[in-house]
Amino acid sequence: MTQKTERGVQAGANVKTLTRGKVWCFALGQFGWSLLAALISSYVTAYYVPDETTIAAGQPLFIHQGAIFLGITILGLITGIGRVFDAVTDPLIGSMSDRCRSKDGRRIPFMRAAAIPFGLATVLTFWSPVNSVSWVNALFLFAMMMLFYLFMTMYCTPFNALIPELGTTQKTRMSISTTISFTYIAGMAIAYTAPTLWGIFQDAFGMSRITAIRTVFTILSVIGTACLFIPVFTIREKDYVTAQPTQSTAFKSLKATFRNGDFRLFVASDIIYFLGITTFQTAMLYYVTSLLKLDEGMSTLFFVVMTALSVLFYPMVMKLTPKHGKKKLILAAFGIFVVAFAYTACLGLLSFIPAVVQGFILCVLAAPAMAIFGILPQAVVADIAQCDELETSENRAGMFYAARTFAMKIGQAVAMIIVASLAIVGKDTGLGYRLTAVVAAAACVIGGLIFSRYNEKRVYSKIIKE
Secondary structure (H helix, E strand, C coil): CCHHHHHHHHCCCCCCCCCHHHHHHHHHHHHHHHHHHHHHHHHHHHHHCCCHHHHHCCCCCCCCCCEEECCEEHHHHHHHHHHHHHHHHHHHHHHHHHHCCCCCCCCHHHHHHHHHHHHHHHHHCCCCCCCCCCHHHHHHHHHHHHHHHHHHHHHHHHHHHHHHHHCCCHHHHHHHHHHHHHHHHHHHHHHCCHHHHHHHHHHHHCCCHHHHHHHHHHHHHHHHHHHHHHHHHHCCHHHHCCCCCCCCCHHHHHHHHHCCHHHHHHHHHHHHHHHHHHHHHHCHHHHHHHHCCCCCCHHHHHHHHHHHHHHHCHHHHHHHHHHHHHHHHHHHHHHHHHHHHHHHCCCCCCCCCCHHHHHHHHHHHHHHHHHHHHHHHHHHHHHHHHHHHHHHCCCCHHHHHHHHHHHHHHHHHHHHHHHHHHCCCCCCCCHHHHHHHHHHHHHHHHHHHHHCCCCHHHHHHHHCCC
């Protein structure tokens, strides 16, 4: 590549090259917010809308369980509104970050300010003030969820915008994307140890279930918050990035970002992808306890195995990407998830296969797609953002990642409404949980069809020397 294609409008800029050690420092920030986000996405539904198994294990009820209108539950409404609020703040934070003129850079100041309140909001979401069903708990949950989403956006949008700015070459961007994918999955894996950990606290210290859960979530949130600060204090942004603040308002910048046709296709497929994967992840605990009839601690084992297997596929993804491109691999991953989620809908019905074995089969099926989606989508956004910078001479990386995060949260909002609503359908038979898997599979079919129209060759022709 030429210097122009590597840095676009920043050609000739006197900036440092990101070392491998600094890449890991940056990626530990991803570990922190992944851990915090996974505590919310994986446990809020199970905590506030428990199934019969967890109720029998001592889980109390804090909010009204039935639908309040049109089949939507209180939790579904709260999480849905929270995600929409979160999505709306994404372009605002993205624009503010793009226009920031702080001496510490455009991104780091936001990350530093958001870290502690992000961690606090995560913990407090599970500290309902009334120990029984109450509208006070619903209102408290609503407030904490809004704060959680706000501060997650304040950290994650600037963090993601640093990916194309710190990644000065395709190789560096792939290195960053791979490393943060590993820490992202690691953060989720640690979050998935929570049921095992609170079981240990109950047995070893005689804690009640709720006290044990809150203690574990507090410890994990402290760890996550500490990791949020690692890139803040170890990376001096202006040593690596020389991009100048943009002049556009939030609306103008967002409009210009969505004028990019390739990005529109990517975002549309991303919304559907996150709807599918969040539906699957949110209902994972239900699949284990209600469909497979296993102890909730087995969800930890399955997720750890799934994570470990996906990491084994990382070298293959890195090897195949230069040869086949990101688009083909992502389309293959959509197909793999369709098969995995369709199989999930059948869990517990395959009586000739032991329940534990059924769970491990799911891990094997989903792992390759997890590896691909863990690495490549972030790199695709970086490609599109750099291509757009070369075409427009304006660096709007913050807005591109804000728009991508917007897509993620819209998909997650719909998914959490779907899971919270379907969870009350046929609890005795598990019908609602099976339907969530069907929804996830259908979403991946649609997402793959949309992404198939992405013009990867055009983007590559701009950022890679022919």
